[in-house]
Amino acid sequence: MVIDTxxxxxxxxxxxxxxxxxxxVPEGSIYGFLGPNGxxxxxxxxxxxxxxxxxxxxxxxxxxxxxxxxxAILSQIGSLIEQPAIYSHLTGKExxxxxxxxxxVAETRVDEILDLVQLKNAANKKAGKYSLGMKQxxxxxxxxxxxxxxxxxxxxxxxxxxxxxxxxxxxLIRLVSRHQKTVFVSSHLLxxxxxxxxxxxxxxxxELLFQGSIADLQSISQPQIHIEVENTVDAANFLVKxxxxxxxxxxxxxxxxxxxxxxxxxxxxxxxxxxxxxxxxHKTQKDxxxxxLDITQKA
Amino acid sequence: xxxxxxxxxxxxxxxxxxxxxxxxxxxxxAICILLFFGFFSHSDNLAKQPGAALWFxxxxxxxxxxxxxxxxxLIVFIAYSVNNIEHKAETWKTLFxxxxxxxxxxSAKYLYALFLxxxxxxxxxxxxxxxxxxxxxxxxTLKFNEYHMESFLAQIYLKLLLSSLxxxxxxxxxxxxxxxxxxxxxxxxxATIVGVILAGTGWQYAYxxxxxxxxxxxxxxxxxxGGNDQAMPQLxxxxxxxxxxxxxxxxxxxxxxxxxxxxKKSVK
Numbered sequence: 001m002v003i004d005t006x007x008x009x010x011x012x013x014x015x016x017x018x019x020x021x022x023x024x025v026p027e028g029s030i031y032g033f034l035g036p037n038g039x040x041x042x043x044x045x046x047x048x049x050x051x052x053x054x055x056x057x058x059x060x061x062x063x064x065x066x067x068x069x070x071x072a073i074l075s076q077i078g079s080l081i082e083q084p085a086i087y088s089h090l091t092g093k094e095x096x097x098x099x100x101x102x103x104x105v106a107e108t109r110v111d112e113i114l115d116l117v118q119l120k121n122a123a124n125k126k127a128g129k130y131s132l133g134m135k136q137x138x139x140x141x142x143x144x145x146x147x148x149x150x151x152x153x154x155x156x157x158x159x160x161x162x163x164x165x166x167x168x169x170x171x172l173i174r175l176v177s178r179h180q181k182t183v184f185v186s187s188h189l190l191x192x193x194x195x196x197x198x199x200x201x202x203x204x205x206x207e208l209l210f211q212g213s214i215a216d217l218q219s220i221s222q223p224q225i226h227i228e229v230e231n232t233v234d235a236a237n238f239l240v241k242x243x244x245x246x247x248x249x250x251x252x253x254x255x256x257x258x259x260x261x262x263x264x265x266x267x268x269x270x271x272x273x274x275x276x277x278x279x280x281x282h283k284t285q286k287d288x289x290x291x292x293l294d295i296t297q298k299a
Numbered sequence: 300x301x302x303x304x305x306x307x308x309x310x311x312x313x314x315x316x317x318x319x320x321x322x323x324x325x326x327x328x329a330i331c332i333l334l335f336f337g338f339f340s341h342s343d344n345l346a347k348q349p350g351a352a353l354w355f356x357x358x359x360x361x362x363x364x365x366x367x368x369x370x371x372x373l374i375v376f377i378a379y380s381v382n383n384i385e386h387k388a389e390t391w392k393t394l395f396x397x398x399x400x401x402x403x404x405x406s407a408k409y410l411y412a413l414f415l416x417x418x419x420x421x422x423x424x425x426x427x428x429x430x431x432x433x434x435x436x437x438x439x440t441l442k443f444n445e446y447h448m449e450s451f452l453a454q455i456y457l458k459l460l461l462s463s464l465x466x467x468x469x470x471x472x473x474x475x476x477x478x479x480x481x482x483x484x485x486x487x488x489x490a491t492i493v494g495v496i497l498a499g500t501g502w503q504y505a506y507x508x509x510x511x512x513x514x515x516x517x518x519x520x521x522x523x524x525g526g527n528d529q530a531m532p533q534l535x536x537x538x539x540x541x542x543x544x545x546x547x548x549x550x551x552x553x554x555x556x557x558x559x560x561x562x563k564k565s566v567k
């Protein structure tokens with residue numbers, strides 16, 4: 001595990017912000033850390049970066065305990081927390097040069113990064129004059145500068161336009177697949193995480209509600225049979241009479257829990273035989289958006 | 300040590316285009332140029348004065364304001380500026396996620412502020428001597444070349460530097476903890492006024508109060524000069540007086556306390 005926390009807890013005063021969080025982030029994964037605003041995502045990230053002192057529990061990164069190996073661990077992490085931290089009186093390039101100086105990274109790397117985050121044309125413009133998206137890209141560039149093994153990004157696509165979001169997503173996928181990096185990325189948007197993450201952790205009110213691979217998440221969402229029929233209400237009543245459960249009745253379709261393909265064929269045959277014309281019948285997954293809401297609202 | 304050097308260089312890189320850095324250079328230059336023209340335009344009256352009196356007037360004009368207000372306020376401003384650059388850009392969190400020890404980050408910032416104070420005082424000394432000698436060249440009627448006080452001035456400026464270390468540490472810590480301008484500035488200003496009054500009225504325990512130290516140093520200069528200007532006074536600066544020891548002790552003490560605050564403090 002690249003990140004391994006056990007029973008991690010943190011309070012602001014008497015208010016618990018993070019409670020007994022146990023995160024497992026495997027190497028080479030894109031770990032989507034998902035939760036609504038105010039769920040404790042940024043606090044967790046600050047704990048992982050040793051900016052906040054852990055009240056209870058332990059944090060191991062790259063297998064080493066964080067407090068006693070702070071500098072060794074931080075030297076392999078690139079991070080972006082909340083809005084990017086940028087000196088607005090310096091140009092974009094000077095911001096990167098300053099960081100390169102601190103991290104002893106060659107100047108050629110600065111040019112590479114400018115190219116990578118597409119700020120080459122704005123390199124000599126004051127960073128204070130950058131748009132929100134450009135600042136965000138510069139922030140990501142700063143995180144990538146030392147070529148870290150682990151990237152910790154807090155809402156990296158905030159303020160980016162759709163093109164920018166796609167670029168960042170592709171960049172992160174490329175970093176993991178081609179350069180064997182591990183990415184820990186927080187978001188409050190499931191759709192964004194769904195498109196790139198290999199692993200997901202869902203947090204709400206400081207508690208981890210779900211953790212596993214993206215496939216695990218999909219599998220806990222029960223598949224449904226989506227049936228388009230002429231008279232949905234009568235068809236639903238008919239199916240219930242024959243011992244089936246109907247989850248949902250809409251104007252143009254009904255849904256029934258999926259058990260097997262044979263059962264799906266049976267339902268189809270039954271409806272047709274009894275003069276309920278079936279226009280379409282297929283298996284669907286409950287969408288993750290709904291699942292996410294279910295999980296976060298249950299708590 | 301490497302982390303410290305890298306941080307110190309970064310401080311320079313970040314501030315080299317800011318008012319904090321340039322004010323340390325422009326302030327002494329501007330004040331000395333103003334004085335130069337003042338003396339230049341009043342050279343007829345001043346020509347009667349002996350060299351020693353001219354030098355005392357020339358350097359004293361700067362040292363007078365320096366002790367009472369200029370030096371403490373300059374320190375308040377420098378301490379605020381080097382910390383505000385991180386408050387404003389929200390970069391404390393990045394500084395403390397760098398693979399550099401917290402002590403290096405903290406001490407480099409503190410010593411960079413100290414460097415700016417040294418730079419400013421050194422330039423005051425340099426420009427005072429430079430413009431004084433320039434006056435001797437462009438206005439030979441002014442007898443600036445008749446007298447030399449380089450060593451005395453150097454010692455006075457060194458003493459001023461030592462006397463300012465206590466408030467530098469205090470203001471540095473205040474500016475580190477408070478992100479707004481008014482708190483460190485207001486506290487610094489009020490404390491300086493109190494310091495000037497305490498030292499000015501000659502309260503016997505003023506040496507214990509860091510904001511009085513610059514004023515005490517300037518006052519000590521007058522006693523060193525003696526009442527007898529005409530007869531080439533014996534100039535000697537007693538560098539390590541008890542107020543200087545207090546200033547050094549406060550500087551070291553507050554610096555250490557500040558470090559422990561940084562260690563414990565959560566970065567928001």
